[in-house]
Amino acid sequence: MSINSKAKLAENILELDKLEQAPTRNGYGEGVVEAGERNKNVVVLCADLTESTRSEGFAKKFPERFIEIGVAEQNMASVASGLNAMGKIPFISSYAMFSPGRNWEQIRTTICYNERHVVIAGAHAGVSVGPDGATHQAIEDIAITRVIANMTVIVPCDAIEARKATAAAAEFAGPVYLRFAREKTPVFTTAETPFTIGQAEIFYEPDKKPDVAIVACGPLVHNALLAAAELEKEGTAVRVINNHTVKPLDEKTILKAAKDAGCLVTVEEHQINGGMGSAVAEVIARNHPVPIEFVGVANRFGESGEPQELIKHFGMAPEHIVAAARRAIQRKG
Amino acid sequence: MPHLHDDTIKELEEKANQIRESLVDELVTAGSGHSAGPLGMADIFTLLYFHVLNHDPRNPDWPDRDRLVLSNGHICPVQYATMAHAGYFPVKELKTLRKFGTRLQGHPHRTSLPGIETTSGPLGSGLSQAIGMAIAALMDDRKNYIYCLMSDAEHQAGQTWEAAMLAGKHKLWNLIAIMDRNNIQIDGFTENVMPLEPLRAKYEAFNWRVIDANGHDFAEMHSAIEEAKAVYEKPTMILAHTIPGKGVSYMERKFEWHGKPPKPDEAKAALAELRTLGGKIKSEHE
Numbered sequence: 323m324s325i326n327s328k329a330k331l332a333e334n335i336l337e338l339d340k341l342e343q344a345p346t347r348n349g350y351g352e353g354v355v356e357a358g359e360r361n362k363n364v365v366v367l368c369a370d371l372t373e374s375t376r377s378e379g380f381a382k383k384f385p386e387r388f389i390e391i392g393v394a395e396q397n398m399a400s401v402a403s404g405l406n407a408m409g410k411i412p413f414i415s416s417y418a419m420f421s422p423g424r425n426w427e428q429i430r431t432t433i434c435y436n437e438r439h440v441v442i443a444g445a446h447a448g449v450s451v452g453p454d455g456a457t458h459q460a461i462e463d464i465a466i467t468r469v470i471a472n473m474t475v476i477v478p479c480d481a482i483e484a485r486k487a488t489a490a491a492a493e494f495a496g497p498v499y500l501r502f503a504r505e506k507t508p509v510f511t512t513a514e515t516p517f518t519i520g521q522a523e524i525f526y527e528p529d530k531k532p533d534v535a536i537v538a539c540g541p542l543v544h545n546a547l548l549a550a551a552e553l554e555k556e557g558t559a560v561r562v563i564n565n566h567t568v569k570p571l572d573e574k575t576i577l578k579a580a581k582d583a584g585c586l587v588t589v590e591e592h593q594i595n596g597g598m599g600s601a602v603a604e605v606i607a608r609n610h611p612v613p614i615e616f617v618g619v620a621n622r623f624g625e626s627g628e629p630q631e632l633i634k635h636f637g638m639a640p641e642h643i644v645a646a647a648r649r650a651i652q653r654k655g
Numbered sequence: 656m657p658h659l660h661d662d663t664i665k666e667l668e669e670k671a672n673q674i675r676e677s678l679v680d681e682l683v684t685a686g687s688g689h690s691a692g693p694l695g696m697a698d699i700f701t702l703l704y705f706h707v708l709n710h711d712p713r714n715p716d717w718p719d720r721d722r723l724v725l726s727n728g729h730i731c732p733v734q735y736a737t738m739a740h741a742g743y744f745p746v747k748e749l750k751t752l753r754k755f756g757t758r759l760q761g762h763p764h765r766t767s768l769p770g771i772e773t774t775s776g777p778l779g780s781g782l783s784q785a786i787g788m789a790i791a792a793l794m795d796d797r798k799n800y801i802y803c804l805m806s807d808a809e810h811q812a813g814q815t816w817e818a819a820m821l822a823g824k825h826k827l828w829n830l831i832a833i834m835d836r837n838n839i840q841i842d843g844f845t846e847n848v849m850p851l852e853p854l855r856a857k858y859e860a861f862n863w864r865v866i867d868a869n870g871h872d873f874a875e876m877h878s879a880i881e882e883a884k885a886v887y888e889k890p891t892m893i894l895a896h897t898i899p900g901k902g903v904s905y906m907e908r909k910f911e912w913h914g915k916p917p918k919p920d921e922a923k924a925a926l927a928e929l930r931t932l933g934g935k936i937k938s939e940h941e
C-alpha cells in the first residue's frame with residue numbers, strides 16, 4: 323500500500339467499516355462557526371434550508387449575524403454583494419442546484435464582476451443526494467462556477483477538509499464557491515493533512531514511477547484510493563491526487579503527474595462536460611498532451627435511488643475507476 | 656423640515672440643464688446608448704448629487720458617505736454626466752463614454768470608476784444590493800443612508816419583489832428607493848407590456864412607506880426625501896413621476912427613445928432647445 327505518509331491521512335483508510343462517516347456539509351457547519359469566531363464580520367445568509375445546509379450552528383451561536391432570506395436565492399446572492407460592500411464577509415448557503423444554479427447571473431455580475439468577497443456554499447451537490455432525484459442533484463455547478471472570471475472553486479473530499487476549506491474561504495480575498503455533499507462519506511483525512519487553497523495534494527504515491535495518475539475531487543477521492551489499492555494488487559503503480567481546488571488549478575502538480583505517469587484519469591461527481599476533468603484537460607492539451615480518461619456523469623440527468631446505488635449506476639464506483647485506469651494505460655501505446 | 660430656497664431651486668435647475676447638455680453631447684459622441692431614461696432622471700440626479708447626498712467627490716471611498724446604488728444601469732450616462740459636473744472626474748472625459756479603454760463603461764462597472772458603488776445593467780438586482788448595504792449599516796450602527804434608484808420596468812423582475820419583501824421584514828428605515836416611473840420600456844408603455852399598477856398598493860403591502868412625487872419638481876422631490884428620512888420604522892419608496900426624454904421635446908414620452916442616441920443633426924436641435932430652455936432664453940451659441 324502506497325499511501326503518502328506526508329498527507330497524514332487517517333489509519334486504515336482503505337477499510338470502510340473502520341472509518342468514521344460524515345457528510346461534507348457538516349464540515350461547512352463547523353467551519354463557518356470557526357470563521358465567525360475568528361472574524362466578527364463573517365455573516366451567514368440562508369434561503370430556508372438552515373438545518374440541512376448546516377448553517378444552523380452559526381445561526382444559533384451568532385443570531386445577530388445570521389440573515390434568513392426565505393426561498394429567494396437570486397436576492398440572497400445580491401444582498402450578499404451589498405453586505406460585502408459595507409465590509410461584511412457573507413457566506414450564502416442553499417442547495418447547489420439553486421445557488422449557484424438558479425442565481426448564476428447574480429453571482430456572475432453582482433459578486434464576481436463586482437469583485438466582492440462572498441462565499442457561495444452549495445450543499446447537496448452530485449447524484450449522491452439520492453432519493454430526491456435529478457431536480458435536486460447539481461451536476462453542472464463546477465462547470466458554471468469555474469467559467470466565471472475571478473471565481474475560486476473548491477470541492478472538499480471529506481468533512482475535515484470541508485471545515486478547513488470553509489475557514490480558509492473566510493480569509494481569502496474574492497469570491498469562492500464551496501461544493502458540499504448531502505450523504506455521509508468516509509472521513510479519511512486528519513487535522514494534520516495539509517490544506518492550502520490552490521494546492522493539490524498527493525494522497526497515494528508508489529515507490530516506483532507511476533503507470534497512471536488519478537486526479538480526483540470531492541468524496542470520490544476515497545473511491546480513487548480504493549481503486550489505486552486494487553490496481554496495485556495487479557502490479558500497476560498509481561499516484562492519486564486530491565485536486566480539491568478546481569480553480570485556480572494546481573497546474574504544476576497536474577503537469578508533473580502527466581509527465582511522470584504518461585496518462586491520467588479524472589474523477590468527479592459531476593458532468594464530464596465542463597467539470598474538473600475538463601479543467602485538467604485544458605492544461606494538459608496546452609502543455610503536455612497525454613491520454614486522459616474521464617470518470618463522471620456522461621451527459622445525463624441523475625435520478626432517484628440510494629447514493630451508493632447511483633454512484634455505481636452512473637459509473638463512478640472504484641471498479642469504474644480501475645477500468646478507466648486500464649484504458650488510459652493502454653492508450654499510452 | 657427645511658424647504659428648498661428659491662435660489663437653490665434656480666441653481667439646481669440650471670445645473671440640471673448643463674447636465675442635460677453634457678448628456679446629449681456624450682450620447683452623440685458615443686453613437687450608442689440610452690437617451691429617454693437619462694434625460695428623464697437628470698433632475699433627480701442633480702438634486703441628489705448637488706443637494707441631498709452626503710458625499711465627497713475628492714474622497715469617493717470615505718466610509719461614512721451615503722451610498723447611491725443605480726439599479727437600472729442603462730441610464731448611467733446621466734450618472735456619469737452628473738458625477739463629472741460634481742467633480743468626480745473631468746467633464747471632457749464624458750466624450751469617452753462606451754469607447755475602448757474608457758472608465759465610463761456602457762453599463763457602470765464599480766472598479767472602473769471611483770464613486771460607482773456597484774456594477775449594474777442586468778435589471779432587478781440593485782435593490783437587493785442596496786438592502787445588503789442597509790442591513791450592514793444597521794448592524795454596525797452607521798448613520799449613512801442608502802439610496803437605490805430603480806426603473807419602473809424592472810418591477811417586472813421577480814428578484815425586485817424578493818428584495819422588497821426582505822426590506823419590509825427588516826424595517827430598513829435607512830433605505831430610500833426612488834423609482835423612475837416614466838411609464839416606458841423597450842417594447843412600449845409599461846401598462847401594455849406588463850401592467851405594474853397599482854404600485855403604491857403593492858409596496859404598501861410589502862410594508863414600505865410610499866410617497867408620490869413629481870420627479871421634475873425639485874421642491875417636491877426634496878420634501879419627499881426629507882419625509883422618507885423622517886420615517887423610522889419602514890423603508891421608503893418614492894414613486895418619482897417623470898417624463899422620459901424630458902427637456903428634448905421630440906423625445907418626450909416616446910418609448911422609441913429608450914435605447915438610442917440622437918444623430919448629430921438631432922442633437923443640434925436638442926442642444927438648441929436645452930440652451931434656450933425651450934425658447935425661454937436666447938442662446939449665445941446661436
Ligand SMILES: Cc1ncc(C[n+]2csc(CCOP(=O)(O)OP(=O)(O)O)c2C)c(N)n1
Pocket residue numbers: 691692693727729730776777778779806807808809837838839840841899913
Ligand atoms: C435582466 C435584464 N433583462 C433585459 C434587459 C434589457 N433591457 C435594458 S433596459 C430594459 C427595460 C427598459 O425599461 P425601464 O427599465 O423602465 O427603463 P427606461 O426605458 O424607462 O429607461 C430592458 C428590457 C436588461 N438590462 N436586464
Ligand SMILES: [Mg+2]
Pocket residue numbers: 806807808835836837838839840
Ligand atoms: Mg421605464
